[in-house]
Amino acid sequence: MVAGKTIGFNFTFGSKQTFQKLIPSRVQLISPRHDPDIVEHRQSAQYDNMLIYSSAHSLYCAKLRILLRHKNLPFEEVPPPGGAGSDAYLSLVPSGNIPALVDGDLTLTDSEAIAEYLEEKYPDIPMLPDTLKGRAQSRERSRFADTRLEPALRLTFPHVAPDERDYAAIENAHALIDQRLHALSLMLERSDLPRDRLWMGDPGTIVTLEWIAYFEGPVLPQLDWPDAVETYRTQMLSHPAVAAVLAGYRPEMLRYMKEKGAL
Numbered sequence: 001m002v003a004g005k006t007i008g009f010n011f012t013f014g015s016k017q018t019f020q021k022l023i024p025s026r027v028q029l030i031s032p033r034h035d036p037d038i039v040e041h042r043q044s045a046q047y048d049n050m051l052i053y054s055s056a057h058s059l060y061c062a063k064l065r066i067l068l069r070h071k072n073l074p075f076e077e078v079p080p081p082g083g084a085g086s087d088a089y090l091s092l093v094p095s096g097n098i099p100a101l102v103d104g105d106l107t108l109t110d111s112e113a114i115a116e117y118l119e120e121k122y123p124d125i126p127m128l129p130d131t132l133k134g135r136a137q138s139r140e141r142s143r144f145a146d147t148r149l150e151p152a153l154r155l156t157f158p159h160v161a162p163d164e165r166d167y168a169a170i171e172n173a174h175a176l177i178d179q180r181l182h183a184l185s186l187m188l189e190r191s192d193l194p195r196d197r198l199w200m201g202d203p204g205t206i207v208t209l210e211w212i213a214y215f216e217g218p219v220l221p222q223l224d225w226p227d228a229v230e231t232y233r234t235q236m237l238s239h240p241a242v243a244a245v246l247a248g249y250r251p252e253m254l255r256y257m258k259e260k261g262a263l
């Protein structure tokens with residue numbers, strides 16, 4: 001059972017039902033408004049748990065939630081004080097990235113650096129295989145998601161709102177996403193990594209695929225999903241941490257799309 005906490009509001013990820021019931025309250029708290037109390041709290045409080053600066057619809061925050069939940073690590077989530085890009089946040093997190101992890105005196109950004117740190121600090125539920133080749137393949141999957149698959153998806157974000165959509169840009173993004181899905185399919189077919197375990201390379205990949213699937217239709221024309229990628233998605237959903245985090249995250253994805261007028 002994973003305990004999670006948002007400043008001023010405690011919750012426990014005990015069951016799917018509890019988790020879903022809590023989502024609206026947590027989302028309300030994760031607003032971009034400046035809250036000086038949070039900065040003060042952050043600077044003065046002693047945290048037993050790790051603190052994550054996060055936002056509700058961030059893909060990389062969902063990735064990190066899956067990692068933390070899979071490793072059964074308690075954590076607290078707060079919005080970036082002052083909002084992403086604010087002076088208040090930049091004074092705490094110089095890169096301005098979301099998510100950022102605060103663990104004692106360490107403040108760390110980049111979901112993959114955070115994942116590697118958590119893996120070294122909490123190896124009891126390993127997310128890297130015990131073979132050299134397996135670890136290399138898991139890292140390759142992470143890097144592919146981070147530098148190839150997600151950047152192709154990212155091209156669509158400025159064009160989610162139909163009113164502001166540049167259809168040539170969407171066409172370009174669509175072609176690139178198709179290409180990257182095909183590359184992922186070949187990589188999955190060639191990989192020895194068993195799918196009955198969740199590896200470090202999986203959370204970022206699966207959340208990115210989820211966004212691509214949600215955008216197909218409302219934002220992107222139909223995609224050519226390779227069978228190997230479809231099978232991989234289904235297999236990943238059988239991991240409880242993936243299923244639970246996505247169950248809470250999908251309403252945020254839909255909310256974002258509705259706000260943009262894409263649904």
Ligand SMILES: N[C@@H](CCC(=O)N[C@@H](CS)C(=O)NCC(=O)O)C(=O)O
Pocket residue numbers: 058059060061084085096097098099109110111112146
């Ligand atoms: N490669 C980074 C990407 C993180 C990223 O792009 N985060 C976005 C939110 S999903 C962000 O920080 N946006 C705010 C900004 O760039 O100021 C990671 O893995 O953490």
